[in-house]
Amino acid sequence: MSAYVKNIAIALLLLVPLLTGWADSWEALKQQTPVIKSVRADFVQEKHLKILSRPIISRGVFIFQAPGSLRWEYFSPIKNILLIHNGRTKKFIRRDGRLEEEQGMSLAALQIVLQEISRWLSGNFTENSAFSAGLENKRRIIFIPREPAMARLINKIELQLSDTPGLIDSVTIYEGPDSYTRLIFTNARLNQEIDNSLFMKK
Template sequence: MMSRTMQAGMVVALLAAAGLWIGWADTWEGLRAQSREIRTVRAGFIQEKHLEILQKPLISKGVFYFRAPDDLRWEYTEPIRSILLVHDGKTERYIEGDDGLVRDAGGGLPAMQMMLGEISGWLKGRFEENPDFNASLEPGRKIVLTPKAAALADIIQRIVLQLSDAPGLLDSVTVHESDASYTLFRFQNAVLNADLDDAVFSRVE
């Protein structure tokens, strides 16, 4: 069974990816309707890790690609290159080392694919349908996801998606682990519905 660490890690990455293209709608059905028009997304992201013992946030940067229904490439370029690939029902992670990109042993991959089945609903804009989270659509173009189970709440307190002014885009995703620890993903330079080749989701180079 996939570890909760990997589940939560995937939640972070995939939620952030899913959230980017949530359209500016004020109902769940509206979000789903707009998400059906999205075939692909490519965007850069800046990740800020805030911790009590850090004087300033730890910054990571990268780019991600999504192709409906379930293909994903979530790639960090700084401070260390790493790539998470989700393609054809398989999930792999690679980390750059002295000898180039090396497959990360922390994948727990077969079980991770089960988790992807659970969260694929998010990638279709169906946040309120995920059994692990309560979802609320709040004023100010904000979606708040709160774990239902105490075990998951021990890992992630809540997730806040901030919708952009422009339909189809999202400004940020914030994953709160505790009052003092959270991760903020800011998205930029998003391109919707460009053609993305299979290689983007299957090759690491």
């Protein structure tokens, strides 16, 4: 399930560079969606819990290349890499000082989200079967789970768009009143050449 949450965030991130000019309707967003070849950005993940005096900070990088290659990598505090390429998914995590491939991952959730990505890349935000999307002013998109089962895991996902058209400030995943996760993105670069090996090697 964690992969689902993470990949929702990733997928949400991927859709944002498509939004140029921040139109104020879904139809306008769809019409203004440009062709995207690649995205690369640094991220800071803040984990907020009521019992924590300050959030847990994780740092990493994400790299996407159309049509469906992805590298989602944490540098700290726990080294962790998710790779998706040619329909295959691998996850590596640091154990005993080494990066080891995690066996037995449940990929069903990932496949669902990857299907969603293709819709979002076309500017279709409202066709997600798991979440209903709402556009709040020109810079914020709210995703609300449609099913109670999903709502028990995630109350809401909030996408905050940047002042700069085509970029994103943050994605916040609300799990409940005591817990939320915020991903803040910086140094985003669009449509640069990316070596395929980044999606295959840890």
